[in-house]
Amino acid sequence: MERESFENPDVATLLNQHFINIKVDREERPDLDAIYMDAVQMLTGSGGWPMSVWLTPELKPFYAGTYFSPSDGYGRPGFPSIVTQLAEIWNKKRETVLESAQQVTAAMQEINKANQGTSNGFPSVESLFEEAFRTLEKLYDSVYGGFGSAPKFPMPVYHEFLLHYYYRSGEEKALTMVKSTLAKMAKGGLYDQLGGGFARYSTDAQWLVPHFEKMLYDNAQLIAVLVDVYRFTKDRFYAERAQHAISYILRDMTHSEGAFFSAEDADSEGKEGTFYLWTLQEIKEALSSQEANIFLFHYNVSLNGNFMDPHSEELGKNVLVEAHTEAETAQKFGLSIEELKKALASAKKILFERRTRRVRPFLDDKVLTSWNGLMISALCKAGLVLGEPSYIEVALKAVHFIHNHLYDKEDQALFRRWRDKDRGILAHQEDYAFLIQSLLDLYEATGETEWLLWASDLHNTHNRLFYDQNEGGYFMTVAAEDLLIRRKDERDNVIPSGNAIAVLNGFRLGDLVQNLDWIEKGKATVRAHGKGLQLYPLMYTKMLIALDFYERGHVQVVIAGKKDHPRTKQLMFEAAGAPILQKILIPLFSEKDNEILVRKNQGLKALAGPLGQPIAYVCMNFKCQAPTQDPEKLRNQLTQIHGQAT
Secondary structure (H helix, E strand, C coil): HHHHCCHHHHHHHHHHHHHCCCCCCCCCCHHHHHHHHHHHHHCCCCCCCEEEEEECCCEEEEEECCCCCCECCCCCCCCHHHHHHHHHHHCCHHHHHHHHHHHHHHHHHHHHHHCCCCCCCCCCCHHHHHHHHHHHHECCCCCCCCCCCCCEECHHHHHHHHHHHHHHHHHHHHHHHHHHHHHHHCCCCECCCCCCCEECEECCCCHHHHHHHEHHHHHHHHHHHHHHHHHCCCCCCHHHHHHHHHHHHHHEEECCCCCCCCCEEEEECCCCCCCCCEEEEHHHHHHHHHHHHHHHHCCCCCCCEECCCCCCCCCEEEECCCCCCCCHHHHHHHCCCHHHHHHHHHHHHHHHHHHHCCCCCEECCCCCCHHHHHHHHEEEEEHHHCCCHHHHHHHHHHHHHHHHHEEEEEEEEEEEEEEECCCEEEEEEHHHHHHHHHHHHHHHHCCCCHHHHHHHHHHHHHHHHHHCCCCCCCCCCCCCCCCCCEEEEECCCCCCCCCHHHHHHHHHHHHHCCCCCHHHHHHHHHHHHHHHHHHHHHHHHHHHHHHHHHHCCCCCEEECCCCCCCHHHHHHHHHCCCCCCCHHHHHHCHHHHHHHHHHHHHHHHHCCCCCCCEEEEEECCCCCCCCEEEHHHHHHHHHHHHHHHC
C-alpha cells in the first residue's frame, strides 16, 4: 500500500483533502496497534497488516480494514473510492458515524474488561502445563517441524515452554519437537546459510522460502533457545548455529556504541530476497569446479531454482538450503567429514564475500529498549553456557548504551526508542520488563551488583507506572487521555507477554533482595490472568513458566570466589551449563559487591565473607547441599537436581 497508494500524489492529495493522516510505526507503538487491531477484527471479522482505521476526532474507530487495492476491481472498491465514500458519509451522516464509533468503542472496552478476569487461587500448574503441551502436540508438524501450516513462524515462546515441560516431566517428545523444529529451521531457507540469522517466517510448510526480513527479537529469542537445547543435548550443532547468529547480529545489526538495531528488510533493488538468492551459474563462476560441485549438492542448488518471485515468472533463483547431511555429502565426494567441513567453509567464505558487493536490504536502525533487552539476555546466556566471555562484554556495552541514551537518571524513567541521537516515546511496560530481565541476567553473568540495583530501581518505577492496584497485573502503557483503552499485555505472541516477564522479574528480584511485596505483586498478576490461563493455557506459556518458578520452586546456585580465579570460572561454567531452567545464579565475586548484596539479603551473610578458595553452594527450597570446590562434584549435584525435577 505504501508503493501503490500512499506514495501516489493523487491519492495523497485526496487523503489530505479530507483527513488528518497519521502513520504509526507499530514497533514503536504496540499499544496503538493492539487497540486498533481489536477494532479491525470487530468491524471486519479478521485482522492483519497493513492496517487502516478511520477515527473520529476523539480517536474512536468507525471504519477499518487491512489491504486495499489502488483501484476498483473484481466488484470491490479500491482505496481512492473508499476514501471518497467515507468523506461523503462523514459530511452527510456525521451523527450516525459518531454513534456507530461510540458503539464500537464501548464494545471494545467491554471485551477488554472481560478478558482480564481474575482467579482467587492459583490454577494447578501441572494440569495447565499438560493441557498446553497436548495442544502443541496436536499442532506439531512431525514431518517438517514447527506448529500449524504455512505460513510458519518460529514462535520461540513455544520452544521455551516445551523445554520447561521436558525439564519438569521428562517427556522426550517435548525435547524432540524442539530439536527437530530448530534443526529444520536452521538447515532450511529460514536461516541465512552464509551470513547467519533467521528470517521472520517461512511462506511454506518446509521452511524453504522465507519472508527474508530479519527481526532482532526473533534472533535474540532463537539464540537463547538454541543455547538451552545445547544445555540439554550437548550437540554442537545448536551451539554453532547460536554463535553464527550472534556473529550476524554483531556484524550487521549493532550500533558502533553497542546497541542493537531493529530489523533488516526483505527487499533490495526493489525485489524480495535479491540479496540472498543465487543462480547455479553465479556459484559456478565464484568457486573452483570441485568446490562448486560439493556446494551445489550440499545446498541443493539447481538450474531451475527453488524460488519463484510471486511478481515474476523468472526461475533459476535458489534459496540456500542444507539439503544433505555432512555425512551424505562427504560420502558422495569421497571426503572425510573434516575435509568436507573445510571445503564448505571455504566456499561459503568466497560466496559471502561476493554477496557483500550486492545492494544490501534497508536497515531499520532504530534502537528499541525492549528488543535490546531480549538480545542482552541472549548474549548473557550464550556467554555463560558456551564459555564465551566476549558475548558478556558485548551485553555490557549495550546496557551502557541504554543507560546513557535511553534512561532519564533524574526521573529514573526509560524511553522506548532511540535513533540518530534522538530518543523518544516514554517506555512501555514491556520495555521495563525486558530490560529488567536482562539486567538480572547480566548480574548473574558478572556478579556486579550495580546491575541488580538498577534492576531494583527500574522495577520500583515499573510498579509505580504500570501496576494495576485494583485488579493486579500491568498495563501496557502509562495512563494517557488519548488512549481509548488501557490494555494489559497478557498473552504471548512472537515475543512473550510483558506481564509474564514482570512476574518472573518480581520473583527473581524478590528472592535476591528479599522484597516480599514484589513477590506478592507477581502472585497477584498471575491471579489477574487466571481466567485466561485456565481457558487458553497455550496463549500464556510464559506465565505458566513464571507460575512454575514460584509453585514448584527453583534452584539457587551460589558461587563465591575471585572472578578471575580459574576455578571460579570452572564452577560458573558448570552452574550455567547445567540443564536446570528454573535457577537463580548468585555470583559472589568481590567483597565490595558482596557487602552491597548482604545488606539486601541477610540470608547470604554466611556465604559472602572474605573470599578464599572458590566454592559453590547448591540450594533448593531453602535446603542446601554440602558446599564443594570441585567443578565435577558441582556438576553431579546439579545433574541430580535435574533428575529429581523430572
